Amino acid sequence: MNTNGYVKFTRGVLFHPAFQKKNRELCNLGAFMWLIMEASFVKRQYRINNQEITLKRGQLCCSIRYMAEAWGWNKSRVQRYLDQLKNFSVITSDTPNDTPSDTPNILTICNYDEYQDTPSDTSSDTKHNKINNKINNNINDPAFEDWWKAFNYVGPNKGVKGKAEKFYHRNKKDSDLLVKILTTYNHYSSHQQENKLGVPMVTTWLNGKNWETYNITPEKDEFQISKPKDYKDYVYAVKKQMRLLSITDDMVVKMRKENLITEEEFKAW
Secondary structure (H helix, E strand, C coil): CCCCCCCCCCCCHHHCHHHCCCCCCCCHHHHHHHHHHHCCCCCEEEEECCEEEEECCCEEECCHHHHHHHHCCCHHHHHHHHHHHHHCCCEEEECCCCCCCCCCCEEEECCHHHCCCCCHHHHCHHHHHHHHHHHHCCCCCHHHHHHHHCCCCCCCCCCCHHHHHHHHHHHCCCHHHHHHHHHHHHHHHHHHHHCCCCCCCHHHHHHCCHHHCCCECCCCECCEECCCCCHHHHHHHHHCCCCCCCCCHHHHHHHHHCCCCCHHHHHHC
16 A cells, blocks of 8 residues: 555544434544644644633644544543653643633644645745734634524524534534524414514523423424424435434435526435
8 A cells, every 4th residue: 555645634533423323432443634734734823711822733722622522532542542652752731921821732743744735835934924814813714604504593693603613513513403493483483574573592401401302292382383393394304414303305306406406416315
C-alpha cells in the first residue's frame, strides 16, 4: 500500500449519518483523526470559557470532557490516550498564558504538516488573511444552518444563534434528539400562531428543554396537538436521511412533488 501523499476528508466525516449508531465509540485511530480535524489549519484567535487565546497551525484547545463526549469515551480513557500520544511524541500539551486555571491545555499535533498539506495560498498575505478572517468570523456548519432555518419562528429574532449552534454541536451525534426538538417546536409554534398566541424563541425552547414536556397526543388542548400538522414538518429529517417511523413513503412522495426535496434526496430515501 502506498503511504505517501494525502487523502482529503471533510471534517464532518466522523459524524456522517451513515456511520451513526447509538452509544458509538471512536477507535484510537478515529480519535486521532478527530484531533487532526479539530486542529487549526492556520493561525487564528479562538474563544473558550470567555477567554480568547491564539492557536497556531496544528493546535487545538478543548477540555477532556468535551473530547470524551465527542469520542464516546470516559474521561479517564481520554487522558490515558493523550498521555500515550505524548509518550510517543505525537502531541505536546501546554498551558495557555494569562488564562484562568480551568482553561484547558493547548494540544499541539507534532509534525502537523505530515498529516495536513500546506495550503498553496499561504505564501500570499492577502489570501492568508482572508482565510483567517473566515475562521475568525466563525463560518457556520451547513448542517447546523439547515437545522436552524427549519424552525418555524415568525418573529424577527429566533434567539441567540451562537448558543443554538453550541447546543447543536454538543448534541449532533443524537439525530433523534435534534429531530424531536425541531418537530415539537414547529408543532407548538403552528398551534400558537393559529390561536394568535405568542411563540417562544428557539433558544428559549432549548434552554427550558421544553421538548421534554411537550407531547403530541390524540387529546387537544392549549399545549397539545393531535398529530403532526402535515408532512412538511419532516422535510428536514428526510433531507438528512433520518429514518423515523413517523415518516411514510407517501409523505416523501408529496415532498418530491412539491419540490421540498431534490430528486437525489428522494432516490436516496
